[in-house]
Amino acid sequence: MSHERRPDTAGEVRLHTGLPTAARVSLPQLSVTPGASSPAASSQRSSGGNAPVVGFVSLGCAKNLVDSEKMLGQLAESGCLISGDESAADTIVVNTCGFLESSRAEALDVLRELAGRKRAGSLRRIVVAGCLVQRDGDKLREWVPEIDALVGVNNRDDVVKAVWRMDRDAAVDRFLGDYHPIAVGDTHRWNDLGRLRLTPRHYAYVRISEGCNQKCTFCTIPSIRGPMHSKTPDELVAEARELTADGAREIILIGQDTTSYGADIGYEPGLAGLLRRLDRELTAAHWVRLMYVYPSVFTDEMIDAIAECRRVVKYIDIPLQHINDRMLKAMHRRVTRQETETLLEKLRRRIPGVSIRTTFIVGFPGETETEFREMLQFAQDFDFDAAGAFKYSLEPETPAGRMREQVDDALKADRYERFMLVQQAVAFAAAKRRVGKKFEVVIDGEDERGSLARHAGQAPEVDSGCIIPDGAHAAGQFVSVRCVETDDYDLVCEVKGAGGKKGAGRRAQGAAGGRRANSDRKRRPARRT
Incomplete structure (x- = not known):
């Protein structure tokens, strides 16, 4: 599974499973069995209904991303078909951020885009979840009347009901409860187990x-x-x-x-x-x-x-x-x-x-x-x-x-x-100051510049990175490198014992200039308490 973050947004993740259109997601290592004995799946099977084909858009911070992964796991477990191709989905879930006015504007842009598709007949159901729902509630339907269901942050687990439309009599499904403490040991206590992850595997x-x-x-x-x-x-x-x-x-x-x-x-x-x-x-x-x-x-x-x-x-x-x-x-x-x-x-x-x-x-x-x-x-x-x-x-x-x-x-x-x-x-x-120093990096992926990596002092998605121009390494691999030069914020490195600086420099220089002139690489809202 891979994911895409648009650099011009506060942090949009649209699901790309790498699977065929509307493929059923299997999560054997996450203790999730698609089509397991969920109430929604049982109800639909008994009535002969078709499983929803679900696309997913995740907005906001890493905490919101965890919620998105949990909801995806629950939807897959319920028997939904998870699609990486939004055009093939009949239902789209948007997990929103409501931290800042800019994040609200971004979410509304996404929702209005989906509303247009629904009016055109290419989308059946829009489910909105997350912080913006908790913050603005029914106001969202005043702004985007095409919304079919609202799922607040305290009702995350109700996303299955919202997607399967368990309440057939409701014009709009609302799951907007307030936070209430649940004692340690209670079977209904919140957890983030059984996620379908949107991050790289490593x-x-x-x-x-x-x-x-x-x-x-x-x-x-x-x-x-x-x-x-x-x-x-x-x-x-x-x-x-x-x-x-x-x-x-x-x-x-x-x-x-x-x-x-x-x-x-x-x-x-x-x-x-x-x-x-x-x-x-x-x-x-x-x-x-x-x-x-x-x-x-x-x-x-x-x-x-x-x-x-x-x-x-x-x-x-x-x-x-x-x-x-x-x-x-x-x-x-x-x-x-x-x-x-x-x-x-x-x-x-x-x-x-x-x-x-x-x-x-x-x-x-x-x-x-x-x-x-x-x-x-x-x-x-x-x-x-x-x-x-x-x-x-x-x-x-x-x-x-x-x-x-x-x-x-x-x-x-x-x-x-x-x-x-x-x-x-x-x-x-x-x-x-890093030039000439040796350190360990983890490989995150690759692009036209070579392998992209991070050392221990670089967090994914928010910090600068390391480039290994002559490297061909698997994502998740840890390798020892030496920094040979810089490319703006990034470090150009070679694997210890590998070739010299000259070739690395030519490759890095050819790719330079496309980096954002901003020392804060955050692609999601990052003001934190």
Whole structure:
């Protein structure tokens, strides 16, 4: 299975199974049997109905992608036919993102495109799921009346009912419940087992928690996803083992706030304990990567676990959002500049060779030129391995959306461009420091430039990468390389013991120029709490 992300969107994934049109998906290694004893499949078989042919569009962040994979697994298990060719599908499921106004606009563009197909008679049913449904509910049908079913984030498992249209009497199927806690051990407790994955086989995301308790003033996540609720370590080990059995060699831990993991379920060892257990028990995994850490709850025990666990890569994804104390307070980040600098210095001192990635918000309400320059200088001085910026997006239902002194769009755009130009120089210099060094990479795929890979300090889809021009390697293979030169943000490498720099340089130069001039490679909304 492969997937496609359009670079001009906030993160669209349209399913490409690599199977014949409307082929039934078999998932023998994911404990999913298509056509298993689901109520929907049983009902349709008994009534002689035809199985829906389902296409799928996934929008948004990695957490949303996990939901998409789970829904696909459930649909396949119910007996649906999953098609990588949308033109062959009679039903399309769109898993939406509603984090920012731009993501809402993208989702509506997709839905209106599908609505046109439905009016033309080439599509029977449109099912909309995810954050935008949870956020806007029935308003979506006011904007796109052709929608047939709405499935909120707290009703994800009802996607099977929505697709099979279990309620024949309803003009529109609505599954829009609020979040409610389910006790550990309850048979109805949420899980992400049995997914039909959209990522390449060799890496997979594991969501260790859902929701957030931080309440940053710019963020809509708590109102959409609810309070933080963690999976148990046993549940996470089982999920990660299922994924490694399916070929994943890199397990990427995600959540709205991974550093607060376990607090809500009384798991005293917290994130540090989880990392140590995964390091000990995931013998089939080569790398375990941690994303979305929150600076105010990053403990010494977590730092030690990252430093000491062999499988845990030395990579920290820590969105800081700002560095000026007044701005941090207005954002309700629960951290000061001094505390941030102390933490960052500690990370570099106690985790040798660590790569640190961050993001900032420009144009937050009330941000002065002096405060922006303070952030700009800080980013330049600290020399982050990767850093991106996001223009503040006014979300009316958030505290920041009600603040006075909103910054106008032109000034936001100016500050964004200035930040990215400064960070571009920082990133180019960081890449050049890698020349001559040897390290291990994982192969992600290939294009006209050669094999595309990443070292441990590069996360998939968000960071720059490595190019091996003269290499022909299988995706998921780990190889040792030496960096011979750079291509903007990317590193041009040769396999240790292979040919010289001259040929590699010619191949890389021929492909240069097509890379985005942006040190933040995110293709999905990335403002995180």
